Amino acid sequence: xxxxxxxxxxxxxxxxAQVTPIKFEINxxxxxxxxxxxxxxxxxxxxxxFMPVGTAGTVKGxxxxxxxTELDARIILGxxxxxxxxxxxxVIKSAGGLHRFISWNRALLTDSGGFQVWSLGALRKISxxxxxxxxxxxxxxxxxxxxxxxxxxxxxxxxxxxxxxxxAPGEASHEETERSMNLTARWAKRSxxxxxxxxxxxxxxxxxxxxxxxxxxxxxxxxxxAGHLDLRRTSLEQTVNIGFDGxxxxxxxxxxxxxxxxxxxxxxxxxxxxxxxxxxxxxGTPEDLVEAVARGIDMFDCVLPTRNGRxxxxxxxxxxxxxxxxxxxxxxxxxxxxxxxxxxxRHSRAYLRHLFMTGEMLASILLTHHNLAFFLDTMRGxxxxxxxxxxxxxxxxxxxxxxxxxx
Amino acid sequence: xxxxxxxxxxxxxxxxAQVTPIKFEINxxxxxxxxxxxxxxxxxxxxxxFMPVGTAGTVKGxxxxxxxTELDARIILGxxxxxxxxxxxxVIKSAGGLHRFISWNRALLTDSGGFQVWSLGALRKISxxxxxxxxxxxxxxxxxxxxxxxxxxxxxxxxxxxxxxxxAPGEASHEETERSMNLTARWAKRSxxxxxxxxxxxxxxxxxxxxxxxxxxxxxxxxxxAGHLDLRRTSLEQTVNIGFDGxxxxxxxxxxxxxxxxxxxxxxxxxxxxxxxxxxxxxGTPEDLVEAVARGIDMFDCVLPTRNGRxxxxxxxxxxxxxxxxxxxxxxxxxxxxxxxxxxxRHSRAYLRHLFMTGEMLASILLTHHNLAFFLDTMRGxxxxxxxxxxxxxxxxxxxxxxxxxx
Numbered sequence: 001x002x003x004x005x006x007x008x009x010x011x012x013x014x015x016x017a018q019v020t021p022i023k024f025e026i027n028x029x030x031x032x033x034x035x036x037x038x039x040x041x042x043x044x045x046x047x048x049x050f051m052p053v054g055t056a057g058t059v060k061g062x063x064x065x066x067x068x069t070e071l072d073a074r075i076i077l078g079x080x081x082x083x084x085x086x087x088x089x090x091v092i093k094s095a096g097g098l099h100r101f102i103s104w105n106r107a108l109l110t111d112s113g114g115f116q117v118w119s120l121g122a123l124r125k126i127s128x129x130x131x132x133x134x135x136x137x138x139x140x141x142x143x144x145x146x147x148x149x150x151x152x153x154x155x156x157x158x159x160x161x162x163x164x165x166x167x168a169p170g171e172a173s174h175e176e177t178e179r180s181m182n183l184t185a186r187w188a189k190r191s192x193x194x195x196x197x198x199x200x201x202x203x204x205x206x207x208x209x210x211x212x213x214x215x216x217x218x219x220x221x222x223x224x225x226a227g228h229l230d231l232r233r234t235s236l237e238q239t240v241n242i243g244f245d246g247x248x249x250x251x252x253x254x255x256x257x258x259x260x261x262x263x264x265x266x267x268x269x270x271x272x273x274x275x276x277x278x279x280x281x282x283x284g285t286p287e288d289l290v291e292a293v294a295r296g297i298d299m300f301d302c303v304l305p306t307r308n309g310r311x312x313x314x315x316x317x318x319x320x321x322x323x324x325x326x327x328x329x330x331x332x333x334x335x336x337x338x339x340x341x342x343x344x345x346r347h348s349r350a351y352l353r354h355l356f357m358t359g360e361m362l363a364s365i366l367l368t369h370h371n372l373a374f375f376l377d378t379m380r381g382x383x384x385x386x387x388x389x390x391x392x393x394x395x396x397x398x399x400x401x402x403x404x405x406x407x
Numbered sequence: 408x409x410x411x412x413x414x415x416x417x418x419x420x421x422x423x424a425q426v427t428p429i430k431f432e433i434n435x436x437x438x439x440x441x442x443x444x445x446x447x448x449x450x451x452x453x454x455x456x457f458m459p460v461g462t463a464g465t466v467k468g469x470x471x472x473x474x475x476t477e478l479d480a481r482i483i484l485g486x487x488x489x490x491x492x493x494x495x496x497x498v499i500k501s502a503g504g505l506h507r508f509i510s511w512n513r514a515l516l517t518d519s520g521g522f523q524v525w526s527l528g529a530l531r532k533i534s535x536x537x538x539x540x541x542x543x544x545x546x547x548x549x550x551x552x553x554x555x556x557x558x559x560x561x562x563x564x565x566x567x568x569x570x571x572x573x574x575a576p577g578e579a580s581h582e583e584t585e586r587s588m589n590l591t592a593r594w595a596k597r598s599x600x601x602x603x604x605x606x607x608x609x610x611x612x613x614x615x616x617x618x619x620x621x622x623x624x625x626x627x628x629x630x631x632x633a634g635h636l637d638l639r640r641t642s643l644e645q646t647v648n649i650g651f652d653g654x655x656x657x658x659x660x661x662x663x664x665x666x667x668x669x670x671x672x673x674x675x676x677x678x679x680x681x682x683x684x685x686x687x688x689x690x691g692t693p694e695d696l697v698e699a700v701a702r703g704i705d706m707f708d709c710v711l712p713t714r715n716g717r718x719x720x721x722x723x724x725x726x727x728x729x730x731x732x733x734x735x736x737x738x739x740x741x742x743x744x745x746x747x748x749x750x751x752x753r754h755s756r757a758y759l760r761h762l763f764m765t766g767e768m769l770a771s772i773l774l775t776h777h778n779l780a781f782f783l784d785t786m787r788g789x790x791x792x793x794x795x796x797x798x799x800x801x802x803x804x805x806x807x808x809x810x811x812x813x814x
Contacts (some may be wrong), residue, residue: 058762058769065749087736087761094737095757103753329494330501342472346510350502354494355465361768362465 021218022160022245024277024298028387032270032296035386038277040159040218041210042099042107045074047277048293048386050379051109051301052372056082057102060306061368064104070342071369071376075107075159077301080152081116081144085137089155097157097205108206109301110158112149112191114165115250115282126166128183146190154198157206158217162248163191165222170256177226184224185238192242195219218245220279223268226251227260232268240273247272248279249297253288262291269296286315286378287402290395293382300379305371310364312356315374319402321349323367328353341373428625429567429652431684431705435794439677439703442793445684447566447625448617449506449514452481454684454705455793457696457786458516459779460713463489464509467713468775471511477749478776478783482514482566484708487559488523488551492544496562504564504612515613516708517565519556519598521572522657522689533573535590553597561605564613565624569655570598572629577663584633591631592645599649602626625652627686630675633658634667639675647680654679655686656704660695669698676703693722693785694809697802700789707786712778717771719763722781726809728756730774735760748780 021041028035038045052059052067054076059067067073078098083089087101095101098108117124117131124133130145149164164187168180198204199216209215221244225231239247249268252261265280269292272278279299280292289300305315314321316336321328323335334344335352343352343366355363378398385394430446431454445452459466459474461483466474474480485505490496494508502508505515524531524538531540537552556571571594575587605611606623616622628651632638646654656675659668672687676699679685686706687699696707712722719730723743728735730742741751742759750759750773762770785805792801 056761056765056767057758058767061768061772063769063772064753082765086765087757091737091757091761095739095755101755101758101761103755103758330498332502346471348502348508348510350494350498351464351508351510354463354498354508358463358489358493360463360465361468361771362470364768365468365470365772 019212019214020245021214021216022277023212024246024275026274028389030386030389030391031294033293033382033386033391034296034298035383036277036298038298039213040075040107041206041208041213041215042105042159043074045107046383047298048289048379048382049075049299050289050375051075051077051299052375053077053079053301053303053306054102054104055079055303056086057098059372061310061364062306062372064102066369067372068106071372073106073372073376075109076104078108078110078156078158079113079116080110080149080156081113083110083156084113084144084152085135085142089152093155093205097155099157099206107160108156108158109160110153110156110162111281112153112162112164113144114149115167117144118167126183128186130164131166146187147194150191150194150198151203154195154203154217155205157204159206160218160220160246161195162220163188163222163244165224165250167251167254168224168226170226170254170260172226174228174231177224177228177231181224181231181235181238184222184235185242188221188239188242192219192244220244220246220248220277222248222250222281223272224251225264227256227264229264229267232264233271236268236271244276246277246279246299248281250281252280253283258288261288262295265292265295265297272296286375287399289375289378290382290398293386294391294395302375305375306368309368309371312363312367314367315371317374317398317401318404323349323353323356323363325353335367335370336374339370339374339377341370341377343367343370343373426619426621427652428621428623429684430619431653431682433681437793437796437798438701440700440789440793440798441703441705442790443684443705445705446620447482447514448613448615448620448622449512449566450481452514453790455696455700455786455789456482456706457782458482458484458706458708459782460484460486460708460710461509461511462486462710463493464505466779468717468771469713469779471509473776474779475513478779480513480779480783482516483511485515485517485563485565486520486523487517487556487563488520490517490563491520491551491559492542492549496559500562500612504562506564506613514567515563515565516567517560517563517569518688519560519569519571520551521556521569522574524551525574533590535593537571538573553594554601557598557601557605558610561602561610561624562612564611566613567625567627567653568602569627570595570629570651572631572657574658574661575631575633577633577661577667579633581635581638584631584635584638588631588638588642588645591629592642592649595628595646595649599626599651627651627653627655627684629655629657629688630679631658632671634663634671636671636674639671640678643675643678651683653684653686653706655688657688659687660690665695668695669702672699672702672704679703693782694806696782696785697789697805700793701798701802709782712782713775716775716778719770719774721774722778724781724805724808725811730756730760730763730770732760742774742777743781746777746781746784748777748784750774750777750780
């Protein structure tokens with residue numbers, strides 16, 4: 001064992017110069033829309049890709065078997081904040097990392113915990129060093145910083161690590177946003193330094209051999225700057241200067257107008273490095289995904305399909321549908337007549353409504369399944385249409401169909 | 408359509424004389440333990456069989472796909488009381504019966520609603536005519552009688568219908584139990600009359616052609632009498648005199664001592680018709696099932712695997728296990744090392760404990776799945792051992808192993 005630990009840094013020096021932790025290849029483009037392949041140490045991911053959110057080590061309400069087979073999700077997201085608090089890093093380390101702990105052998109991306117801590121509002125205090133906050137679980141005082149976040153994410157052993165950032169509110173002033181953005185840049189630098197140290201120390205529990213890849217974790221930077229385009233551009237420059245394996249746009253979909261969100265994406269995405277994946281964090285509805293792809297985004301995550309599934313809302317090709325609605329009492333049609341998922345092939349709106357109204361867990365299970373199927377199928381359609389040169393047609397028809405039915 | 412309705416009674420007269428709604432064949436016996444095949448209009452069921460409980464049209468926390476494939480449940484139970492209140496009979500009728508409404512094409516048994524109404528305690532008033540009660544859903548005044556129960560079960564279209572009975576409490580006096588038992592006998596007669604009328608009127612929504620069977624619903628009688636063996640024998644006689652397709656022992660596992668339950672089964676089961684299935688209602692733990700099989704029982708239903716799964720209790724070959732227990736925090740073993748279910752093949756106790764402690768739905772889903780797998784596998788083992796002549800050995804080893812581990 002000792003030999004191995006000593007050996008890691010040497011191997012790093014040798015390998016890091018030649019191979020990267022991920023590879024990203026664009027294989028079709030139409031306008032700004034890009035279709036590509038992201039190769040991670042845990043397999044290939046076709047982009048644009050939607051990542052189901054697996055907050056506490058489970059994509060809520062669905063078994064991994066479904067995600068692997070019918071839905072074919074190639075990458076899911078885990079939340080550093082939640083996993084750090086429960087079950088805690090010792091438990092996950094003792095299991096050999098997050099992949100082993102939860103039994104998921106495909107790619108995992110972990111956020112940094114920054115957004116969750118920021119969302120705690122009054123419960124947190126931000127300083128240059130990091131963020132002090134009270135755990136929502138037991139009220140205990142905790143401290144999260146770039147260094148701690150990188151340590152936790154190394155222990156989780158995710159395949160893609162996010163830098164620890166600070167998020168400015170949607171309505172923040174130019175001054176406030178600039179201060180926050182500069183802090184994010186300093187934290188990004190510290191994140192990278194801590195990340196590199198942890199990689200060389202072999203702290204990454206998820207390390208696996210992968211052909212043509214270094215086998216280490218990949219690290220993504222995050223562009224902040226709220227709705228201020230000049231700050232967004234500066235933030236992008238700061239982030240690219242530090243240098244990361246991929247680049248994310250953070251701090252959108254946090255209360256700002258949708259037009260602001262698209263203005264930022266439209267301005268920033270084309271300026272992002274072309275040869276690295278572009279990840280739009282926490283976004284969005286099916287129409288948001290298609291519109292962001294049209295502006296050059298490659299990766300997405302969002303709780304909408306799972307969270308809304310649990311509250312009775314289904315996403316369909318003809319718009320949203322609230323299964324609670326009395327009009328579905330005797331409706332023998334599937335949720336979405338154009339959907340081929342196992343829920344739509346088998347169950348009626350009437351049955352799903354009944355399950356929801358009686359508080360049956362199966363309502364959440366089935367609506368979550370369908371919603372994830374709809375999001376992942378939409379992205380499949382997006383990728384195919386970019387490859388076949390039909391993306392503008394796909395985008396137009398998709399958007400028109402969504403409006404067709406005011407259910 | 409009119410022609411069809413007119414035609415049904417004629418066909419009944421012709422068919423009923425020659426074919427039955429179910430067939431039951433014992434193909435191996437060892438002591439009192441019997442292994443057989445129950446043929447219903449919706450396929451064959453090997454007995455002894457455990458029926459997962461699908462109260463409101465769903466076996467809580469599990470998809471039908473899992474029940475059909477991995478678990479291979481051939482029959483599930485539906486609750487007349489719950490389905491009658493929600494979604495109501497009009498909705499289920501409009502969908503074409505319960506099988507179609509929930510999309511389950513295998514056999515369904517429905518209880519009569521008698522036990523649920525009886526369980527309401529102070530909220531119900533029993534008369535000769537039936538039971539008046541307040542709905543637990545909306546407080547509305549409802550009335551359930553043999554005739555209403557048969558009408559509801561015909562609309563549900565279940566493959567096996569239970570008579571409407573009254574259940575005496577475990578601690579009831581001889582006099583009180585006798586009065587209740589006689590009422591059950593009168594209700595059983597009325598149930599059968601109403602049932603026959605409804606069958607001849609074609610009210611059964613689940614009617615399907617089946618080779619060698621009448622295609623109509625089957626009706627089971629229920630033996631009551633609490634812990635009083637003389638009354639149990641009288642009740643059995645009354646029930647057999649009316650004549651049913653199968654016979655159930657009701658009113659057990661309702662608060663009496665376990666020794667009383669086995670005393671009743673031991674006395675009554677061998678006196679029940681040998682050529683009809685014997686169903687022990689609402690029982691029980693894995694050891695109860697094996698012990699009742701040893702005394703001649705063929706069918707079981709119980710909420711234990713599903714309900715206890717939701718509260719964090721796993722049934723294993725070495726006894727029960729409470730996943731909340733801190734000792735499992737870092738336990739990388741599966742719930743049951745001898746279990747081959749998809750949960751035990753994939754997930755550790757540590758992960759399941761984490762899911763339960765964080766309130767994740769997947770905890771209930773996975774524990775329910777394992778518990779049902781354990782119950783159904785146990786019955787598979789029971790059937791095989793009876794057929795191979797090894798049941799006493801199976802029973803002895805099964806019971807010893809359960810005690811082996813005091814987890």
